[in-house]
Each structure stands twice: as structure tokens, then as C-alpha cells.
Amino acid sequence: MLKRSIENLGNRTIQGVWRIGFAARFFLAMLLHSGTAFRRFGLTIREMYFTGVLSLIIILVSGLFVGMVLGLQGYETLQTYGSEEALGILVALSLVRELGPVVAALLFASRAGSAITAEIGLMKATEQLSAMEMMAVDPIARVVAPRFWAGVISMPLLAALFSAMGIFGGYLVGVQLIGVDEGSFWSQMQSAVDFEQDILNGVIKSVVFGVAITTIALFEGYDAPPTAEGVSGATTRTVVTSSLAVLALDFVLTAFMFRGIN
Amino acid sequence: MQHDNLVEIEDVAFGYGTRPVLKGVNLTAKRGQVIAIMGSSGCGKTTLLRLIGGQIKPGQGTVRVAGESVGELDPAGLYRLRRKMGMLFQFGALFTDMSVFDNVAFQLREHTDLPEDAIRDLVLMKLHAVGLRGAAQLMPAELSGGMARRVALARAIALEPTLVMYDEPFAGLDPISLGVTGNLIRRLTDTLGLTSLVVTHDVQESLKIVDYVYFVSEGVIVAKGSAEDIRASDLPYVHQFVHGEADGPVPFHYPAPSYADDLRLGG
Numbered sequence: 001m002l003k004r005s006i007e008n009l010g011n012r013t014i015q016g017v018w019r020i021g022f023a024a025r026f027f028l029a030m031l032l033h034s035g036t037a038f039r040r041f042g043l044t045i046r047e048m049y050f051t052g053v054l055s056l057i058i059i060l061v062s063g064l065f066v067g068m069v070l071g072l073q074g075y076e077t078l079q080t081y082g083s084e085e086a087l088g089i090l091v092a093l094s095l096v097r098e099l100g101p102v103v104a105a106l107l108f109a110s111r112a113g114s115a116i117t118a119e120i121g122l123m124k125a126t127e128q129l130s131a132m133e134m135m136a137v138d139p140i141a142r143v144v145a146p147r148f149w150a151g152v153i154s155m156p157l158l159a160a161l162f163s164a165m166g167i168f169g170g171y172l173v174g175v176q177l178i179g180v181d182e183g184s185f186w187s188q189m190q191s192a193v194d195f196e197q198d199i200l201n202g203v204i205k206s207v208v209f210g211v212a213i214t215t216i217a218l219f220e221g222y223d224a225p226p227t228a229e230g231v232s233g234a235t236t237r238t239v240v241t242s243s244l245a246v247l248a249l250d251f252v253l254t255a256f257m258f259r260g261i262n
Numbered sequence: 263m264q265h266d267n268l269v270e271i272e273d274v275a276f277g278y279g280t281r282p283v284l285k286g287v288n289l290t291a292k293r294g295q296v297i298a299i300m301g302s303s304g305c306g307k308t309t310l311l312r313l314i315g316g317q318i319k320p321g322q323g324t325v326r327v328a329g330e331s332v333g334e335l336d337p338a339g340l341y342r343l344r345r346k347m348g349m350l351f352q353f354g355a356l357f358t359d360m361s362v363f364d365n366v367a368f369q370l371r372e373h374t375d376l377p378e379d380a381i382r383d384l385v386l387m388k389l390h391a392v393g394l395r396g397a398a399q400l401m402p403a404e405l406s407g408g409m410a411r412r413v414a415l416a417r418a419i420a421l422e423p424t425l426v427m428y429d430e431p432f433a434g435l436d437p438i439s440l441g442v443t444g445n446l447i448r449r450l451t452d453t454l455g456l457t458s459l460v461v462t463h464d465v466q467e468s469l470k471i472v473d474y475v476y477f478v479s480e481g482v483i484v485a486k487g488s489a490e491d492i493r494a495s496d497l498p499y500v501h502q503f504v505h506g507e508a509d510g511p512v513p514f515h516y517p518a519p520s521y522a523d524d525l526r527l528g529g
Contacts (some may be wrong), residue, residue, distance in 0.1 A: 127355035137368075
């Protein structure tokens with residue numbers, strides 16, 4: 001019994017290490033074969049439509065509601081200190097630094113990441129990737145790399161739109177509904193939000209999240225066992241792993257970016 | 263100098279993990295012929311095609327296509343060689359996000375600088391050859407199984423390869439599509455000067471069109487010869503296979519302990 005469980009543990013560890021090695025090689029191959037994604041940018045634009053444009057509705061609606069909730073909650077807290085005018089700062093900084101990149105990335109993982117994994121997994125299961133290889137076309141260059149770059153480009157744009165919608169939502173609730181002074185809402189926001197410290201760092205975060213999510217989604221699809229259970233398992237793993245990766249990466253990036261900032 | 267044999271397989275062995283699939287296979291395919299590789303499911307027929315296409319490397323022996331040892335080629339050399347090969351997958355493996363036209367045009371767009379006008383003409387010619395010019399704008403989901411197989415065939419011959427491999431081209435087809443596919447394989451081989459390797463277990467349909475047959479069983483070639491030789495063969499395995507007998511050298515029952523023991527009738 002004990003011997004068996006030790007064997008199982010060893011087996012799982014070897015499998016895990018092997019998968020990490022395979023994922024690293026896959027990531028490198030994807031970068032090395034990225035030429036096609038840029039030479040034939042039409043391929044990447046097409047994928048940006050599927051991953052980016054089709055994610056717009058969920059991103060915009062979620063952004064609006066998150067901003068509206070921030071407006072309500074922020075006002076409740078700030079008014080106890082008599083500083084409701086700072087609502088603009090609270091909404092903008094929360095969104096640009098954290099909620100924009102993180103929530104947009106979580107939504108992107110479940111909307112676009114799962115779709116990428118299912119598509120690549122099914123292409124593998126129906127031998128479309130093998131057929132491509134037999135036609136002397138590298139699937140990493142033709143199928144994987146354009147999807148990777150489309151995800152990396154789309155992610156910061158979606159995060160920016162999420163933040164913009166969120167600020168608008170905060171404005172609607174804070175200024176239009178509750179009656180916070182419009183002038184101080186915008187002017188305090190303008191003076192407190194720093195381009196380099198806040199906006200640029202937010203963009204860097206969302207680019208990193210984009211790389212992580214699309215890499216995980218593509219790898220899981222490419223590595224999925226070619227069966228119905230295999231593809232469904234891979235799709236679930238994509239959402240779980242990339243969501244956890246986003247939250248863990250966010251902590252690490254925040255620790256480095258906002259050290260010592262008040 | 264052109265070799266007479268387009269494909270030469272010498273003493274090839276291959277296994278998945280510890281499970282051996284092929285154990286010393288020898289096979290040659292002469293130019294211009296239709297060769298069938300037959301055998302029951304799981305005997306290693308598809309593995310042979312994957313070895314020829316260079317998707318896997320033999321554990322032992324050599325696989326030569328047009329004089330080049332496939333297992334020793336670097337990726338660039340392998341892709342160069344694959345441009346001379348076409349492959350028809352079991353269920354077509356059409357790209358589901360592209361129309362029939364775009365599927366057939368795929369290789370022409372990837373590998374040539376032909377203007378779109380010329381590509382259009384070539385694609386329509388290939389589709390006409392398989393009788394599906396009128397289906398050019400359909401999506402793969404709108405095709406029947408037989409039609410999808412024919413589109414895949416048009417796609418496989420788009421770059422005018424010298425070798426076309428067919429993985430179970432007759433599987434799951436109705437009798438009409440079966441005859442159409444068989445005739446197409448023969449006709450295209452003759453008119454385009456191809457060499458065709460057909461992996462199949464459909465004996466009656468394939469014996470009508472092939473020049474030479476190899477029988478694979480348990481990882482080795484157990485019989486070979488022309489269609490007539492195979493029909494007349496008195497080897498027990500070949501006889502069972504050709505006549506579709508339920509029991510024989512290939513047993514009906516998967517190995518199991520004694521039936522009585524399993525039902526606990528031993529007392």
C-alpha cells in the first residue's frame with residue numbers, strides 16, 4: 001500500500017516535471033515561430049477578432065458594473081471621513097492599478113482562453129493539426145503563434161476598455177446618482193493618477209496576464225488528449241490554471257511595482 | 263537517377279512506449295502503383311503511414327521515400343519531402359473554419375506565390391476531378407462523410423504530389439460513395455502518375471483497384487502479392503480476413519481466464 005502510494009507520487013512528479021518541460025519548449029517554439037504571425041498580420045488580426053472583439057461585450061458590461069459598485073462602496077466609506085470628492089481618485093486608481101487588469105484578465109481567461117483551448121484541442125482530436133504537418137505547414141507557426149500574439153495584443157486593450165467603462169460607471173453612480181461634485185471628481189482624479197506609476201504599470205500587468213493566459217490556453221489545447229474527456233478536461237484546466245496564475249502574478253507584480261508608493 | 267521504388271521500408275520496428283507495434287517490416291511501393299496495406303484494426307497499418315510521413319521515427323531499420331531516409335532528415339528536409347506527399351486522413355481532417363474552396367487552396371496559398379486567379383483555376387480543377395466543383399463554397403460541416411473524403415482527396419493532390427497516402431479511405435462510407443472513392447483513387451493514380459498507398463481493412467473494395475497487397479498482422483508482413491494471389495491465398499489468416507470469417511487465427515474472444523472460472527461454476 002505504502003509502496004504503491006510512493007510510486008504514484010513519484011509518477012505524478014515525473015509527469016508534472018515533464019509537462020513543465022514540454023510547456024517551456026512549447027513557449028520557446030511559439031516565440032521562435034512568431035515570424036508568420038507578423039509577416040502575415042492578417043492571420044493575427046483574424047484571431048484578434050475572435051479573442052478580443054468577441055470578448056468586448058462581457059468586458060464592457062462587467063467594467064460598467066464593477067465601476068458602479070466601486071462608486072457606491074467608495075462613497076459609503078469616504079463620506080464617513082468627509083472626503084467624498086476623492087471618489088474619483090478611489091475609482092480610477094482601483095481600476096487602473098488592480099481591478100482593470102485583473103478582472104479583465106479573469107474574464108478573458110474564461111471567455112477567450114477556454115475557447116482557444118477547445119478549438120486547438122478539437123483541431124488536434126480531428127487530426128487537423130496532423131494534416132497541416134503533413135502538408136509541410138508548421139501548426140505552431142500557422143495556428144498557435146497568431147493566436148498567441150492576438151491574445152497578447154488584445155489583453156491590454158480590453159483591460160483599458162474595462163477601466164474606462166469602470167470609471168464611467170463610477171461617474172454615473174457617484175456624480176449623477178449620488179451627487180458628488182463633478183469638478184472635483186474629475187480634477188482630483190486627473191491630478192492623482194500618474195501616467196508612469198499607475199497607467200503604465202497597469203498596462204504592463206495586463207500584457208503579462210495576456211502572455212500567461214494565452215500560453216496556458218494554447219498549451220492545454222495542444223497537449224489535450226484527443227478525446228471528448230481530454231478536451232473538456234483541458235478547457236477546465238485552462239480556466240482554473242490561468243485564473244490562479246493571474247492572481248499569483250498580480251501579487252508578485254504589485255509587490256515590485258508599488259513598493260514605497262503612498 | 264529516379265529510383266523504380268518510390269517507398270522502401272527495410273526491417274522497420276517501432277513501438278509506443280514498451281508496446282511493440284511493428285517488428286521488422288519490409289515493404290516497397292513501385293512508382294505508379296496502388297498498393298494496399300491490409301490488416302485488422304490496431305495491427306500497425308496507420309503507424310506505417312506515420313513512419314513514411316516522418317511524423318514518427320522508426321526504432322530500427324530505414325524508411326526511404328524517393329531515395330531519402332525519412333528518419334534522418336532535419337525538420338526543413340522533412341517539410342521539403344512532405345511537399346511531394348499527400349495524405350488523406352481517416353475522416354478527412356478538413357479545416358472546419360474554412361470553406362471547401364479554402365481547404366483545397368490551403369497548400370497553394372502556403373507554399374506558392376501564385377496569384378489568386380491562378381489559385382482559383384487550380385482549385386476548381388481539383389474539385390472538378392473529384393466531382394465537387396459545385397460544392398466549392400460549402401463549409402465542411404455541410405458535407406456528407408463521402409463528400410468530405412473527396413474534398414480531402416482534392417486537397418491532398420493540390421500540389422501534385424508523387425505519393426498519396428490514404429488512411430482507411432473506405433471507412434464508414436455507403437456503397438455508392440465506396441465505389442466512387444475507390445474509382446477516384448485508381449483514376450487519379452493513373453492520370454496524375456501518382457503512387458498510392460492505401461491503408462484499409464475493406465478487402466472487397468480495395469482488391470478491385472490495387473496492384474499489390476501487403477497483409478500486416480501482429481507487427482509483421484504475413485502475406486503479400488497481387489489481388490489475384492490474395493484472393494487465391496490459402497494462408498489461414500488471409501483466408502479468414504478475405505472471407506470475413508468470425509473465428510480463425512484471429513480469435514473472436516479477447517484473451518480471458520476460463521469462462522467457467524469467471525462464472526464461478528467450478529464448485
